[in-house]
Amino acid sequence: MRYIQKIFFMASLVTLPFLLQAQAQDLSSFKGKTGTIQIAGGTAHIPVMKEAAQRIMHEAPGIRIAIAGGGSGVGIQKVGEGLVDIGNSGRRPTNLEIASYGLVLYRWALDGVALVVHPANPVSAMDSATLAAIFKGEIRNWKTLGGPDRTITLYTRDAASGTREVFWEKALQKGDITDTAHVVASNGAMKTAISQDPGSIGYVSVGHLEPGIKPLVFEGVTPSIETVKSGAYPVSRGLYSSTKGEPAGLTADFLHYLYSPEGRAIIQDKGFIPADRD
Amino acid sequence: MASFFRNTEKKIPRPHPQEKEFSRRAHAVAGEKFFTSLCGFSALFTFGLVLFLFGFLALFAFPLFKNGGYFLLLTTPWQPLSGKFGIGPMIAGTAAISSLAILIAFPLSLGAAAFCEADFAPRPIVRWIRPVFQLMTGIPTVVYGFLAVFLLIPLLRQALGGSGFSILAAALTLALLVSPTMILFFSDAFRAVSREDVRTLVGLGAKPEERFIYLLLPQARNGILAGLLLACGRAVGDTLIALMLAGNSLAFPASCTEPARTLTAHIALVMASDTQSPEFQSIFACGLTLYFITTLLIVLCRTRIQARR
Numbered sequence: 001m002r003y004i005q006k007i008f009f010m011a012s013l014v015t016l017p018f019l020l021q022a023q024a025q026d027l028s029s030f031k032g033k034t035g036t037i038q039i040a041g042g043t044a045h046i047p048v049m050k051e052a053a054q055r056i057m058h059e060a061p062g063i064r065i066a067i068a069g070g071g072s073g074v075g076i077q078k079v080g081e082g083l084v085d086i087g088n089s090g091r092r093p094t095n096l097e098i099a100s101y102g103l104v105l106y107r108w109a110l111d112g113v114a115l116v117v118h119p120a121n122p123v124s125a126m127d128s129a130t131l132a133a134i135f136k137g138e139i140r141n142w143k144t145l146g147g148p149d150r151t152i153t154l155y156t157r158d159a160a161s162g163t164r165e166v167f168w169e170k171a172l173q174k175g176d177i178t179d180t181a182h183v184v185a186s187n188g189a190m191k192t193a194i195s196q197d198p199g200s201i202g203y204v205s206v207g208h209l210e211p212g213i214k215p216l217v218f219e220g221v222t223p224s225i226e227t228v229k230s231g232a233y234p235v236s237r238g239l240y241s242s243t244k245g246e247p248a249g250l251t252a253d254f255l256h257y258l259y260s261p262e263g264r265a266i267i268q269d270k271g272f273i274p275a276d277r278d
Numbered sequence: 279m280a281s282f283f284r285n286t287e288k289k290i291p292r293p294h295p296q297e298k299e300f301s302r303r304a305h306a307v308a309g310e311k312f313f314t315s316l317c318g319f320s321a322l323f324t325f326g327l328v329l330f331l332f333g334f335l336a337l338f339a340f341p342l343f344k345n346g347g348y349f350l351l352l353t354t355p356w357q358p359l360s361g362k363f364g365i366g367p368m369i370a371g372t373a374a375i376s377s378l379a380i381l382i383a384f385p386l387s388l389g390a391a392a393f394c395e396a397d398f399a400p401r402p403i404v405r406w407i408r409p410v411f412q413l414m415t416g417i418p419t420v421v422y423g424f425l426a427v428f429l430l431i432p433l434l435r436q437a438l439g440g441s442g443f444s445i446l447a448a449a450l451t452l453a454l455l456v457s458p459t460m461i462l463f464f465s466d467a468f469r470a471v472s473r474e475d476v477r478t479l480v481g482l483g484a485k486p487e488e489r490f491i492y493l494l495l496p497q498a499r500n501g502i503l504a505g506l507l508l509a510c511g512r513a514v515g516d517t518l519i520a521l522m523l524a525g526n527s528l529a530f531p532a533s534c535t536e537p538a539r540t541l542t543a544h545i546a547l548v549m550a551s552d553t554q555s556p557e558f559q560s561i562f563a564c565g566l567t568l569y570f571i572t573t574l575l576i577v578l579c580r581t582r583i584q585a586r587r
Binding site: 151153158159160178179180181182183184185189192193196197199200 | 355357358367427428431432435439440441442443521522525526527528529536537539546547548549557
């Protein structure tokens with residue numbers, strides 16, 4: 001699947017110049033500028049940040065944008081200590097962090113994760129205790145949940161996945177995922193696996209929901225872009241970028257680019273829901 | 279090489295004057311020297327690159343060695359939440375998938391090569407079959423993986439239960455991937471057997487199967503071993519088939535119908551994560567282990583071949 005992504009990436013590189021012509025007004029503010037932006041923190045942000053950085057650096061070769069991981073805590077700490085320009089976090093920085101570092105927050109996306117099963121599965125709702133038992137490997141058959149007599153096949157994502165992070169923190173409450181769970185490398189691979197396997201249960205970003213897979217009502221709330229936006233659906237989080245004090249120059253331009261139509265298109269393309277500052 | 283050319287020049291009488299002949303020869307010698315050094319450079323460069331890669335891997339995996347952790351990693355499970363980053367299950371997965379694939383592919387390939395080269399099949403059929411094998415070597419891995427997800431996985435799920443993503447699924451597809459290489463290697467090895475010997479056996483009244491067992495197989499032993507080694511290397515090193523079909527679960531595999539994760543798939547899955555994490559460090563241990571496995575395979579094969587000689 002990574003290969004397919006690579007092919008698409010190559011194809012998008014080829015078509016990029018044409019796209020840029022059409023949407024030049026978004027990127028034109030970077031033209032001719034030089035400088036560097038250092039970004040660190042949450043891994044879920046990286047695909048969006050990388051794509052945005054590539055487009056900006058293509059438009060303005062004098063700009064260097066360095067993106068590192070490290071996790072939400074590291075992102076907030078590094079930007080607070082002035083080591084990087086932008087610190088990413090998959091959670092809202094605490095009031096203490098905001099006050100002590102003087103952080104300015106930019107929330108630019110929402111990330112909701114839906115539980116999904118095969119469309120033929122009669123089970124349609126789940127609570128968090130049952131889910132934890134399933135992923136721990138304690139409930140092994142759909143019969144226990146009122147479904148057919150079929151072994152439950154667990155599908156999860158690789159350790160680097162931001163989708164997995166949200167699911168693990170918000171739906172599983174950091175509970176165990178059994179060793180026997182299948183691991184797939186992308187939202188796309190998850191959709192393929194779930195739509196084929198009648199005994200499957202897995203999770204995808206809400207932005208990736210489509211007819212071939214069936215989302216489960218979790219804790220009484222149907223996962224959808226609307227319920228994530230309204231805050232009713234519990235398995236979601238905001239993607240934040242913070243700066244130390246009001247950003248200026250390139251850093252401000254970069255953050256504003258994320259709210260432009262093109263920036264929002266990138267966010268959506270990576271499976272997130274574009275959002276305004278909170 | 280130079281003396282060889284000088285000899286031929288002496289034998290062929292040339293109408294050119296002596297000086298012109300001399301300059302032509304000097305030119306040729308210079309060209310030869312350039313060509314030889316170019317070849318030498320290629321060989322040394324590749325050799326150096328392999329050593330450099332080993333050094334690079336060893337350097338990055340060094341922190342693991344320092345406290346003897348590497349050997350612990352080889353046998354312990356992977357539980358990042360409790361701080362365990364062992365690659366034991368992945369080594370077991372790689373071993374299970376690649377050995378099963380070779381076990382399936384080896385007899386198939388040997389049979390196919392024998393069918394084509396040991397006078398079992400009529401010539402016209404061979405003329406049609408061989409190009410197909412050659413074509414098969416060029417099919418990209420992702421195509422096999424993609425097709426298997428939609429064709430093989432549902433079949434296995436219905437036949438054996440479970441999810442279908444399993445050691446067996448990966449091994450079957452991997453067998454399909456490595457057999458063309460083996461078939462071509464074996465075919466070449468059979469073709470290299472002296473025709474006089476074959477004719478002698480024909481003259482003695484040996485049937486094709488007798489010629490195959492008593493002449494072709496023993497004579498082609500080194501070629502067969504080389505093809506087998508190459509196939510083993512491909513099977514151990516292939517990433518995409520296992521990543522797409524083996525299910526990548528972290529448990530020690532208990533049976534062929536269960537999912538497993540290979541070392542290569544593990545590298546691909548962990549690669550994207552944060553570079554500072556201990557997870558990331560551990561993939562260098564994976565790389566090093568893969569390096570050791572292939573080195574071991576080659577050493578084993580070489581000593582075997584030399585022992586035969």
